[in-house]
Amino acid sequence: MVFRALKGGGFRFMFFEQAGLSNEQSLLAALFTCPHFMPSAITSGLARSSLLAEGHMSRSEGIQNNQAGPVTRFIFFLAKRYLGRVPLGTRIRAFDPKFLRHALRLDLYSASKGVVPVHLKELAQLKTALMVGCPF
Amino acid sequence: MGRKSGISEDQLRDISRFESSEHFSEQEKLVLSLAGALTLTPANVSDGLYAALCKQFSERQLVELSAVIAWENARARFNRTFNVGAEGFSEGQFCPMPEHAKTASSVQQAATHS
Numbered sequence: 001m002v003f004r005a006l007k008g009g010g011f012r013f014m015f016f017e018q019a020g021l022s023n024e025q026s027l028l029a030a031l032f033t034c035p036h037f038m039p040s041a042i043t044s045g046l047a048r049s050s051l052l053a054e055g056h057m058s059r060s061e062g063i064q065n066n067q068a069g070p071v072t073r074f075i076f077f078l079a080k081r082y083l084g085r086v087p088l089g090t091r092i093r094a095f096d097p098k099f100l101r102h103a104l105r106l107d108l109y110s111a112s113k114g115v116v117p118v119h120l121k122e123l124a125q126l127k128t129a130l131m132v133g134c135p136f
Numbered sequence: 137m138g139r140k141s142g143i144s145e146d147q148l149r150d151i152s153r154f155e156s157s158e159h160f161s162e163q164e165k166l167v168l169s170l171a172g173a174l175t176l177t178p179a180n181v182s183d184g185l186y187a188a189l190c191k192q193f194s195e196r197q198l199v200e201l202s203a204v205i206a207w208e209n210a211r212a213r214f215n216r217t218f219n220v221g222a223e224g225f226s227e228g229q230f231c232p233m234p235e236h237a238k239t240a241s242s243v244q245q246a247a248t249h250s
Contacts, residue, residue, distance in 0.1 A: 057219070057221075058218055058219050058220050058221055059217075059218045059219045060218045085223075087223055088218075088220050088223060089211075089214070089215055089220050092218050092220065093214075103211075106207050106210075107207075109203070109204075109207075110203075110204045110207055110208070114200045115194070115196050115197050115200055116193070116197050116200045116201050116204075119142045119143055120163070120164065120167045120201070121200075121201065121204045122143060123143060123147070123151070123164055123167055123168060123171075124167050124168065124170065124171040124201060124204055124205050124208070125171075125204060125205070125208040126143070126148075126151060127151055127154075127168050127171040127172060127175075128171045128174075128175050128205050128208040128209055128212060129208060129211075129212045130151065130152065131171075131172065131175045131176070132175060132209060132212035132213055132216070133212070133216065134211075134212035134215055134216075134220075
């Protein structure tokens with residue numbers, strides 16, 4: 001698996017894989033337990049600030065727990081465990097489970113330790129999100 | 137976001153005017169310039185910025201940085217379709233607000249000065 005080669009997530013991936021989880025589940029579990037995991041990096045809808053309290057309305061409520069398949073529900077479970085709730089962006093991505101899974105792989109790549117220091121990657125992500133207009 | 141990895145509150149506060157801020161190193165300014173250049177449409181990294189980046193980063197590092205910035209663009213733009221707003225994950229902490237669009241020239245100009 002290519003994900004085993006990713007620094008930072010490889011050992012956790014193998015741990016979860018040996019614990020009996022499928023490749024997909026191991027990947028997700030490794031991702032959500034990664035110490036360098038950036039909540040905002042993984043769940044595009046993770047926006048942050050107080051716009052919600054000011055009556056901000058999104059255009060979709062996404063997939064709810066009772067509508068989700070097993071893999072999606074597992075992703076929701078991990079998100080809730082890590083973040084306290086499932087971000088809206090993750091629920092919206094879940095309309096297309098294939099996209100949800102592939103997006104998570106790229107999220108894992110972004111959040112994993114690489115050849116660039118994590119704080120530089122986070123600075124770049126923050127700057128990008130601010131320019132695009134993704135609220136924090 | 138970023139606090140655990142060492143991004144200071146001063147940096148968060150100055151990120152929109154990083155070119156003139158004393159809270160960023162040269163390397164950090166280059167990364168922010170690259171993020172700006174790749175996020176504007178049309179995306180264009182000037183020869184000057186690329187040359188400056190090559191002095192600080194290897195080609196492998198530039199690949200990783202570009203990939204991370206490109207993916208962040210995809211994520212953030214995806215949310216715009218559904219008007220996904222803030223969900224309060226940074227409630228009670230300082231959070232930079234989305235920037236107004238800058239012109240391509242201002243970002244490129246900043247890149248060549250850094």
